[in-house]
Amino acid sequence: MATERDNIVSRGPEGHWTADGIFRRWQRFFEQKPSLKGLTRLEFTEHIAYLLFLKLDHERAQRTGMFASPPIAPAGSWPSLVLAGGEDLHRALTGLMAELGKPNPQDPRRAIASVLFHDSRPWPADKMADLGRLIVEEFDPYRWSDVRRDELGSAFSLLIADCRDDIRAKRETGQFLTPPHLLTVIAKALAITPQDRVVDAAVGVGTSLIAAHREMAAHGGRVDAAAIAGADIDVQMCRLATMNVLLNTGRQFHDVPPILRADSLDTKERLVRRYERDVAATVVICNPPFKSNVEANTERRDDFWAQNATLPANFLQHLAITLPQGARAAVFMPDGVLFHRGSAATIRRALLRNCDVHTLLRLPTGMFHDTGSKSNVLFFTKSVLRPNGDPATDELWVYDARDLHHTDTANPLTEEDFAEFLEAYRPGEEGLAGRTESSRFKRYDRDDVRKILNSSGTSLDLKAHIVDTHDEFVDPREIAQSIVDHLGDAQRSFQVVLDSLS
Known part of the structure; x- marks a missing residue:
């Protein structure tokens, strides 16, 4: 039977990845795809979260012995995303998000997934080729569960900070x-x-x-x-x-x-x-x-x-x-x-x-x-x-x-x-x-x-x-932006007054 020590020793090259290297990898993919210009960094980061959850969930379900963990997502979810493309990928991801995002009191193991995927919006249908490349090139070939927890967590925090x-x-x-x-x-x-x-x-x-x-x-x-x-x-x-x-x-x-x-x-x-x-x-x-x-x-x-x-x-x-x-x-x-x-x-x-x-x-x-x-x-x-x-x-x-x-x-x-x-x-x-x-x-x-x-x-x-x-x-730019913000707040307040009068 495998031991935790065996799992650590058998880690592949992913075990040596750094937070900055992982963050740069994600950032480079987003910035080098001209077709993603209509996608905000925040939306891209949300999809990194979805894919990380699904890939890690899949990897943990593949473990043997005492380290095996039943998947949170429906069995075979990740392989189906890897094999799908175009409209099929959009349909598969949309359905998966909708299922995982629904609260399910009968299945408490999905409680976290219901928060993560609640009201989630899938990748734009006209950009599914890029999502397919993100899945096949940046996620599927690697064992993300081998990445050190502190490095992976810090990489995701850096990605969020990039959404400032x-x-x-x-x-x-x-x-x-x-x-x-x-x-x-x-x-x-x-x-x-x-x-x-x-x-x-x-x-x-x-x-x-x-x-x-x-x-x-x-x-x-x-x-x-x-x-x-x-x-x-x-x-x-x-x-x-x-x-x-x-x-x-x-x-x-x-x-x-x-x-x-x-x-x-x-x-x-x-x-x-x-x-x-x-x-x-x-x-x-x-x-x-x-x-x-x-x-x-x-x-x-x-x-x-x-x-x-x-x-x-x-x-x-x-x-x-x-x-x-x-x-x-x-x-x-x-x-x-x-x-x-x-x-x-x-x-x-x-x-x-x-x-x-x-x-x-x-x-x-x-x-x-x-x-x-x-x-x-x-x-x-x-x-x-x-x-x-x-x-x-x-x-x-x-x-x-x-x-x-x-x-x-x-x-x-x-x-x-x-x-x-x-x-x-x-x-x-x-x-x-x-x-x-x-x-x-x-x-x-x-x-x-x-x-x-x-x-x-x-x-x-x-x-x-x-x-x-x-x-x-x-x-001075912060002062100017603050003035703009306050003017916007004032405009919205006056609009409320106007609406109430009419």
């Missing part, structure tokens, strides 16, 4: 890519261990969960399949996130889906129970859409502290309310949520009272390419209002990285850029008591917090000691 422009164009759902190195830093700051259960309520392409999983794996030993879970309202993001997490974590294709398509704001049901059965979340990392003009469905949210809030503010109160006591959170927020009046102020006041909001990280201006927005990360621990009425927040530390002036393209972030922040944050050590103020790191003590709470606006637009930077350092 296409993802940024999905403005209706407020999608953009969070720099992976920043999420790695956040995972370290939260001191995530294999005992944690990490949730992302607006998971995007799954980078936050991958960073959390890697931090868990760094402790050694096996990481439980239920350790990470996420949801997103965008079916395309759910698809990419599912494959991204599968490839980067080694999660089994027949497992419980790591990603669900869901509107996280739609119900007051405990957040984590919607993602993983009866497993309590201990950590949340979330970068919600920074959309101020999106109306979330909050009709059933009588638990909310405030109604008619912006989308990011709604995510903030949703997480603070639904997380179990003691859970640790890192939530990205635009500047406006820190100082706007009305519902935002109500949410901030309740947050300070019911959670220990201990750290505010002010991120570099323009870090999210093409948004021009100023963003932050709020670190807090879910708590309760104290019996004597005192707020759960005793002191709040502000770390200001605004003057770093990074973007995700021309001057991307690295972990080293936040080494000083991690050292100041002191994850897993003596906590706030061991922190020291510096030019970037300022402490707001109990009296300061009380003053903030008693002020009319409860503003958290707090500074460190460094001089506030000016926007003239921001790329």
Whole structure:
């Protein structure tokens, strides 16, 4: 009988492939086929995900002995795609996508496939010759299960990053890519261990969960399949996130889906129970859409502290309310949520009272390419209002990285850029008591917090000691694009008003 060691030793040349080499192979195929000009990089990446799933599923079904695994797709699916062409290939792939994309409670082994293939659109019928070449030349001749998991996962992550422009164009759902190195830093700051259960309520392409999983794996030993879970309202993001997490974590294709398509704001049901059965979340990392003009469905949210809030503010109160006591959170927020009046102020006041909001990280201006927005990360621990009425927040530390002036393209972030922040944050050590103020790191003590709470606006637009930077350092193209975006948002808002009048 074959052993795992035998399988590793018998790996072919694919076992030596690198992430960059795999990514370049896919990128070269896309860019050197003139007939694919009508296909977006995002659509091409989706089909890479489909083919990888089907090919790996086929290879695992061909194993012998204890390593054999019944296929998720119907038997013979991959060979039939290899042999088909033209209309036959289009028909075969369309039928396969439709079958795998249907939820099937009677077959829980297909749960992940139903997320990956849900509402999937097949390759354009007039470009099936290129799809045939992609299958026959780039996938079928190779044993993809021999490729090292970390290399294959990183290659797929690089392919997603190459879709930056296409993802940024999905403005209706407020999608953009969070720099992976920043999420790695956040995972370290939260001191995530294999005992944690990490949730992302607006998971995007799954980078936050991958960073959390890697931090868990760094402790050694096996990481439980239920350790990470996420949801997103965008079916395309759910698809990419599912494959991204599968490839980067080694999660089994027949497992419980790591990603669900869901509107996280739609119900007051405990957040984590919607993602993983009866497993309590201990950590949340979330970068919600920074959309101020999106109306979330909050009709059933009588638990909310405030109604008619912006989308990011709604995510903030949703997480603070639904997380179990003691859970640790890192939530990205635009500047406006820190100082706007009305519902935002109500949410901030309740947050300070019911959670220990201990750290505010002010991120570099323009870090999210093409948004021009100023963003932050709020670190807090879910708590309760104290019996004597005192707020759960005793002191709040502000770390200001605004003057770093990074973007995700021309001057991307690295972990080293936040080494000083991690050292100041002191994850897993003596906590706030061991922190020291510096030019970037300022402490707001109990009296300061009380003053903030008693002020009319409860503003958290707090500074460190460094001089506030000016926007003239921001790329002019980002400023111009931001203006265009805001004009578009304003136009859509006025159209709603006009429609209601007529």
